[in-house]
Amino acid sequence: MSSEVRLHQILDWDSPQQNARLRRELAAGLLQAKASIAPKFFYDRLGSRLFEAITELPEYYPTRTEAAIFSEHLPAIRQALGQGFTLIDLGCGSCGKAGRLFHAGVLPSRYVAVDISVDFMRDSLQQLKRELPAIEMIGIGIDFTHEFELPDDLPLKRRVFFYPGSSIGNFSPPDAGRFLRGLADRMDASGGLLIGVDLIKASALLDAAYDDALGVTAAFNRNLLRHVNVRIDADFDLRDWQHVAFYNATDARIEMHLEARRALTVNWPDAAGRSLRQFVAGERIHTENSYKYSPEGFTALLASAGFSDIRMWTDPRGWFALFFARRAE
Numbered sequence: 431m432s433s434e435v436r437l438h439q440i441l442d443w444d445s446p447q448q449n450a451r452l453r454r455e456l457a458a459g460l461l462q463a464k465a466s467i468a469p470k471f472f473y474d475r476l477g478s479r480l481f482e483a484i485t486e487l488p489e490y491y492p493t494r495t496e497a498a499i500f501s502e503h504l505p506a507i508r509q510a511l512g513q514g515f516t517l518i519d520l521g522c523g524s525c526g527k528a529g530r531l532f533h534a535g536v537l538p539s540r541y542v543a544v545d546i547s548v549d550f551m552r553d554s555l556q557q558l559k560r561e562l563p564a565i566e567m568i569g570i571g572i573d574f575t576h577e578f579e580l581p582d583d584l585p586l587k588r589r590v591f592f593y594p595g596s597s598i599g600n601f602s603p604p605d606a607g608r609f610l611r612g613l614a615d616r617m618d619a620s621g622g623l624l625i626g627v628d629l630i631k632a633s634a635l636l637d638a639a640y641d642d643a644l645g646v647t648a649a650f651n652r653n654l655l656r657h658v659n660v661r662i663d664a665d666f667d668l669r670d671w672q673h674v675a676f677y678n679a680t681d682a683r684i685e686m687h688l689e690a691r692r693a694l695t696v697n698w699p700d701a702a703g704r705s706l707r708q709f710v711a712g713e714r715i716h717t718e719n720s721y722k723y724s725p726e727g728f729t730a731l732l733a734s735a736g737f738s739d740i741r742m743w744t745d746p747r748g749w750f751a752l753f754f755a756r757r758a759e
Contacts, residue, residue: 435559438581440571441548453662457700460707466716467654469600470546470573474657478550480650482524487646489638492596495750496626500531503743503752508536510741510754511624515588516540520574520597523547525554527594532562540566542584546573575609580616589621596628596750599683599720603731606721610735619759623737627751629744630722633677640675640684640720648673651686654717664698674714683721687714725751 442448459466472481485493500507515538519528522543532541541558545551548571555569572578591613598606613623640647651673655666674687690709697706723731725742728751732740737755744751 435552435555435567435569437552437569437571439579440569441546441573449661453700456658456662457698457705460696460715461705464716465707465709465714467658468575469718470575471657471661472650472654472718473545473547473550474653474660475547475549477650477653477657478523478547480646480653482526483646484642484650487642487644489642491635491639492626492628492750495745496527496594496596496752497530499743499745499750499752500534502745504534504536506741506743507624507752507754510622511536511538511590512588514539515590515621516542516585518542518544518580518589518591520544520591520593521546521595522551523554524550525558528592529558529561532558532565538565538590539588540568540584542568542570542580544570544572544574546571578612578616586616586618587620589617591617591621591623591625593623594626594752596626596720598625599628599722600718601721602719603721607731607735610732610737614736614757617757619757622754622756623732624752624754627728627753628720628722629749629751630682630724631749633679635749636677636684636722637675640686641673645673647675647686651675651688651717655688662698664696666696667694670694671715681719681721682723683719685716686718686720687716689714723751728753 484490517528517538522545525543528541543551543555551569551571555567559567601609652668652671655668655671658664659666670691671688672691674689676685678685690711690713692711695706695708697704729740732753732755736758738758739756741754742751
């Protein structure tokens with residue numbers, strides 16, 4: 431069996447067409463009345479490694495809690511998935527969560543790793559292929575929040591989309607519903623969705639998870655500006671910005687921002703010459719939302735997006751949930 435992986439539709443961040451689109455997107459966000467940067471820009475190679483470090487922190491409960499749910503309910507999860515399925519891992523990162531499932535005996539016939547951080551995904555997938563050469567593996571480097579095309583020869587039958595780690599929380603609930611409907615449209619009734627969801631809980635636990643004592647999440651957030659500098663030739667000075675994260679109970683979401691420590695101006699070139707954005711001291715750039723759900727709320731969201739036969743597993747404290755659902759016939 432070949433130890434090589436098949437690579438498909440690899441995102442070229444530096445192609446003229448893609449680079450122009452990304453520059454427009456970043457500039458538009460920075461020039462809004464309330465500046466913002468999409469969280470997908472966290473994930474350059476360094477950002478991806480910093481996020482892997484975050485998952486090891488004592489404050490960051492989602493990864494270990496989700497892993498415990500997988501371990502506790504593995505027989506039921508294996509039964510739900512069945513055999514002969516294609517696992518499509520959205521935002522695969524290090525491929526670690528899929529790899530742990532495979533080593534525990536949940537074996538797909540085909541594994542499709544999808545991620546925006548192409549180099550990190552390629553390296554991780556090749557390592558996993560060396561460990562499990564019998565599984566066909568495909569890597570797709572795309573921004574699946576913007577466009578999502580699967581290989582033409584990927585069978586529609588028995589597709590299972592895998593979206594662990596509560597990344598669905600980066601979408602607002604209406605956008606999450608549209609995204610989930612898009613997944614339902616890309617499978618038939620023999621397929622399914624296995625998705626991790628962070629649940630509403632005490633704000634102190636949430637605040638600590640996104641603002642750890644070691645400052646790894648702060649470094650992850652500020653690295654976003656370094657990536658923006660590379661992408662649009664901006665002149666952000668990371669020392670001028672501090673990490674801010676808090677739970678917004680009204681909207682049931684964690685918010686992450688970068689706050690200007692002083693009044694400053696950021697410049698970058700554009701088609702007309704140069705653009706600039708002035709910030710006053712204390713002004714913020716919104717970098718991420720992470721919405722939290724009740725079990726009933728997310729069940730309703732799945733149903734409205736075209737899923738049925740919805741099953742849920744959670745931890746004893748009710749901090750996190752893993753859902754499996756089929757496309758409604």
